[in-house]
Amino acid sequence: MTKIAPSILSADFAKLGEEIKEVEQAGADYIHVDVMDGHFVPNITIGPLIADAIKPITNVPLDVHLMIENPDAYIPQFAKSASIITVHQEACVHLHRTLQLIRSHGVKPGVVINPGTPAEMIKPVLTEVDLVLLMTVNPGFGGQSFIKEVVPKIAQIAAWREEMGLHFEIEIDGGVNEVTAPICTENGADVLVAGSAVFNQSNRKEAIDLIRKSAEK
Numbered sequence: 001m002t003k004i005a006p007s008i009l010s011a012d013f014a015k016l017g018e019e020i021k022e023v024e025q026a027g028a029d030y031i032h033v034d035v036m037d038g039h040f041v042p043n044i045t046i047g048p049l050i051a052d053a054i055k056p057i058t059n060v061p062l063d064v065h066l067m068i069e070n071p072d073a074y075i076p077q078f079a080k081s082a083s084i085i086t087v088h089q090e091a092c093v094h095l096h097r098t099l100q101l102i103r104s105h106g107v108k109p110g111v112v113i114n115p116g117t118p119a120e121m122i123k124p125v126l127t128e129v130d131l132v133l134l135m136t137v138n139p140g141f142g143g144q145s146f147i148k149e150v151v152p153k154i155a156q157i158a159a160w161r162e163e164m165g166l167h168f169e170i171e172i173d174g175g176v177n178e179v180t181a182p183i184c185t186e187n188g189a190d191v192l193v194a195g196s197a198v199f200n201q202s203n204r205k206e207a208i209d210l211i212r213k214s215a216e217k
């Protein structure tokens with residue numbers, strides 16, 4: 001079954017605990033935590049203190065998406081609360097080393113690429129990861145439109161996974177809704193991040209069910 005990872009970027013931060021409990025009860029598979037530093041992306045969001053505060057209130061694994069420069073410096077802090085930490089290829093000078101650093105903290109490593117980055121850039125590290133995250137928007141904000149030109153990259157990564165006999169998950173982030181979800185899963189995606197398509201709806205269970213149902217058509 002397709003996994004759904006609601007992104008708390010679009011949640012009401014004044015009642016974040018309740019928002020997370022609501023999507024947990026609605027069947028969220030991961031809680032997607034968007035960390036932005038105002039340098040790698042033009043926005044500032046969540047730090048390790050917030051991730052630490054969320055961790056004890058939910059049984060859903062935290063999927064921490066680091067959109068920051070020099071992620072190595074912050075991995076030890078996020079490792080306290082994260083089940084998965086994803087780092088951008090574009091932000092890592094020594095990508096292989098950074099992925100191993102994440103694993104050394106007992107956390108699943110994932111690699112992310114922006115829409116403008118070719119899939120080839122991460123082929124050499126596919127053996128090191130538990131998850132590949134493909135951005136279908138330029139990172140920085142929720143509520144942007146799905147960039148459909150990324151779709152062939154989903155199929156390419158899925159084909160390499162098969163050829164190389166690997167088992168990482170393929171996650172898609174940006175502009176996912178009931179219309180774009182099936183395009184992702186038809187091409188090999190396993191996990192769909194959804195921010196505005198979940199948190200901008202009054203009934204989060206209906207929103208998650210709708211995305212999952214359309215993804216599995």
Ligand code: DX5
Nearest residue numbers: 007139140142143175195196
């Ligand atoms: C974008 C973030 C996304 C964002 C997705 O930079 O990485 O996780 O919250 O939001 P939607 O689903 O609204 O595109």
Ligand code: ZN
Nearest residue numbers: 034065173193
């Ligand atoms: Zn994200």
